[in-house]
Amino acid sequence: MNAEIIAVGSELLLGQIANTNAQFLSKQLAEVGVNVYYHTVVGDNPERLKQSIKLAEARADLLIFTGGLGPTKDDLTKETIASVLGRKLVMDEEALHSIEEYFHKVNRIMTENNKKQALVLEGCDVLPNRFGMAPGMFLTSKEHHYMLLPGPPKEMQPMFIHFGRPAIMKELKIQEIIESRVLRFFGIGESQLETEITDLIDAQTNPTIAPLAADYEVTLRLTAKHQTLGEATLLLDEVEQQIMGRVGEYFYGYGETSLAREVMSLLQEKGLTLAAAESLTGGMFSQSLTKISGASKVVKGGIVCYTNDVKEHVLKVAPSTLEKEGAVSKQCSKELAENSKQLLNADIGISFTGVAGPDSLEGKPVGTVYIGISLPTNETKTFVVKLAGSREAIRERSVRYGLYYLIRELL
Secondary structure (H helix, E strand, O other): OOEEEEEHHHHHHOOOOOOOHHHHHHHHHOOOEEEEEEEEEEOOOOOHHHHHHHHHOOOOOOEEOOOOOOOOOOOOHHHHHHHHHHHEEOOOHHHHHHHHHHHHHHOOOOHHHHHHHHEOOOOOEEEOOOOOOOOOOEEEEEEEEEEEEOOOOHHHHHHHHHHHHHHHHHHHHOOOOOEEEEEEEEEHHHHHHHHOOOOOOOOOOOEEEEEEEEEEEEEEEEEEEEEEEEEHHHHHHHHHHHHHHHHHHEEEEEEEOOOHHHHHHHHHHHOOOOOEOOOOOHHHHHHHHHHHHHHOOOOHHHOOOOOHHHHOOOOOOOHHHHHHHHOOOOOHHHHHHHHHHHHHHOOEEEEEEEEEOOOEEEEEEEEEEEEEEEOOOEEEEEEEEEEEOHHHHHHHHHHHHHHHHHHHOOO
16 A cells, blocks of 8 residues: 655644654554655645645555644645545534533633534544544545544544554554564664664565664664564564674664663662763753653752863862863863762762864864763773764764763663
8 A cells, every 4th residue: 555645734834843743654654564655745725735635646545634624714624625525524423522521621612613623524434532622534435545634743643543553454454463663772873783784674574674863873663563462572582683783782772762761760770870060061961861750869960060160179170180181181071070979979970071163172173072981889981982063963962972871881
C-alpha cells in the first residue's frame, strides 16, 4: 500500500507551526509496511484541497488527512472530502455526547458550532478522540482508503496509535506482531555508524534497520515481524547483538530517552550526587539535568565561572594554573571538577572550560573544549574534544559530551 499524507491548515503554509504530524505518521506507517511517497500541505481552501485530493488519488492508495476537523468556518476537511466522494455528513451521537460532556465538566456554554465536530462521513468507521473533541474517520471508497485525523498532535498521535494504525493493519490483513526497538548512540556520526554496519543494513529483511541522525546523535530503529511477540523479540535481540559487537561503545540508551535522563537514572540508581563548574557552557549542563523531575535528589548545584576571577576566588583554581596553563587547559578543568565537588559536598564534580568562539583564546582554536570529571574514588579524569560549528552548537555539544562521558564513567 502506498500513502500520501495531506496536512490541512493555512498556519502550516505561513510557518506559524511545523508539520510534525507528517513526520510522526511516516514513521508509524513505515513500521507496518506502508510506503509514504508524498507529503502535501494545503491551506484552508476547499478548491485547492479538492485539487490535492484528486492528485493524491492518482498516486496513492491511502490518503491520510490531518487538521481541519474543528468547529470554525475554516475547518473544511470533512466537508470537502464529502463533496469529492459524494457522501453525506451525519451526526455521530457518541461523539456529540462526548463533546456535550466536556462542556458540562468544565462548566462552559457549548455553542451551536461545536456540534459540527461530531459530524462524520456516512459509512465511515469512527475513530474515537480520547484527548479532544473531533473524532477521526476511516473510509474505503472504491479503490482508495481515506483517513481523517485531528490536527493537534496531542489528539492525533494517540488516535492513530490506538485506532488508526490497527484499522490500516486490518485492511492490509497484517497478522504478524510488529515490534520496534530504538537504539541511541553518541560520539559517532551517521556516516561512520552506517559504514560499520553496512553489510547488516544491506542484508536486512526481517528485522529491518533504519538509521536516523538528529540533535548531534544517531539512532537505529530495529523493526521485526513475527507471529508471536516472543519470536519478534528474539529477532531484535539477535540483530542488536550484532550491532553492539561493532558500535556498542557509542551506545547509551533505548527508546525516547536522552543523555541527561540516562545520567539522572544512573546517579539515582547508585545514590550519588553531582556538582558542576561551568565556564563556556554557562549553566547549560546544569539546566539539562534540573529540567528533569527528581533532579534535586542528585544535583547539588552548579557554579558558572565565566571569568578567571571567579575561577580563582570562588572555585579556588591555583593562580599558577591560570598563569602557566591558562583557563582553557587540562589542569584547569581538573581543578574545577575537584573543587566544585568539594565546595558543594557532592560525590562527583564535572567541569567545562573551552573556546566557544567566535575568536580563539589563549592560543587555543575555536572548538577546543576540556571536560573534567572528579569521581567518588577521588580519581579525576579529563577529556579534550575538538568541536566545530557555531558558538551555540559548540556549547550544546560540549554539554552532550559531558553527559556522555559521565555515563561511561558511571557504568
